[in-house]
Amino acid sequence: MPVIKILPHPEFCPAGAEITAPAGTSICEAMLDNNIPIEHACDMSCACTTCHVIVREGFNSLNELDENEEDLLDRAWGLEPQSRLSCQAFLAQQDVTVEIPKYSINHARENH
16 A cells, blocks of 8 residues: 655644555545544535645656646645645555645634
């Protein structure tokens, strides 16, 4: 199973983490299944950018971006060339390293 290394994030994963998930699992789903509470305001339906991550290693092993994801990413805070919506980035067989950006554009967080 591929390993997802999550770099430290002050709110969601202060110490960083390494988790495993089967190929075909979205990065968002894998994080949530492992108690890393990444934001996902649209319930993983590719309708917002709150689950935005930057893939620091393993970007090319993930499925390709579709047009809808590309359009949404244009609105993400801190967009980088290796940015993905974690709900749309599905694991293959290669390990990945992701960074959760410090901020998102979600102004109405439900889990406070």
